[in-house]
Amino acid sequence: MKNNLIKGIRMTVVLVVLFTVIYPLSVWAVAQLAPNNGKGEIVSYKQTKGYANIGQSFTKDEYFWGRPSAVDYNAAGSGASNKGASNEEYLAVVQGRIDTFLLKNPSVKKSEIPVDLVTASGSGLDPNISVASAKIQIARIQKARNIDPEKLNTLIDANTEQPLLGMFGPAKINVLKLNIALDQLK
Structure with a gap:
């Protein structure tokens, strides 16, 4: 049970970093290539x-x-x-x-x-x-x-x-x- 709990916490931390830091920064970086830096x-x-x-x-x-x-x-x-x-x-x-x-x-x-x-x-x-x-x-x-x-x-x-x-x-x-x-x- 302890192994599953540690794996679950690790997975949660990885997903939080992925979806709250890496993904938004990736979208922002791609937007900088668009006309007017993605601002419309x-x-x-x-x-x-x-x-x-x-x-x-x-x-x-x-x-x-x-x-x-x-x-x-x-x-x-x-x-x-x-x-x-x-x-x-x-x-x-x-x-x-x-x-x-x-x-x-x-x-x-x-x-x-x-x-x-x-x-x-x-x-x-x-x-x-x-x-x-x-x-x-x-x-x-x-x-x-x-x-x-x-x-x-x-x-x-x-x-x-x-x-x-x-x-x-x-x-x-x-x-x-x-x-x-x-x-x-x-």
Whole structure:
């Protein structure tokens, strides 16, 4: 029994050192190789700073809307709603988002709305939308800004990030960067 107790204490000490010292230092060291030393991508625009890797709230008609957030875009409290797809409260929230989208985008049919425009991501902070989500908003933005739809299509294409190595993940668009580019259109 004494042997097992000593082995257990040794194993506990080794694991404590591994998971509280070595692992965090390893993650920190790898982050130092990333752009901005792992502190996120800071975007400056009109004397304000924001993080391109954290979702932002855009609700005006003249901007592309991002993915909804279950945590109101609060990076300190990242998380999902934890409600199942059959939860009545959750379904009411999603239906409200659909109704708002259809009200502001009358030329769109309910069946055409991409799912990422009406459901929050697992973190609640997703800064990206799909290409389809951006393109479906063109009519609303064109009307609000009186911009040629072809310019908006070109802007979307220019801001589309392709999958990693052309095969890992979907094509996506960072909403903050897209809206900054939209503001800079002449």
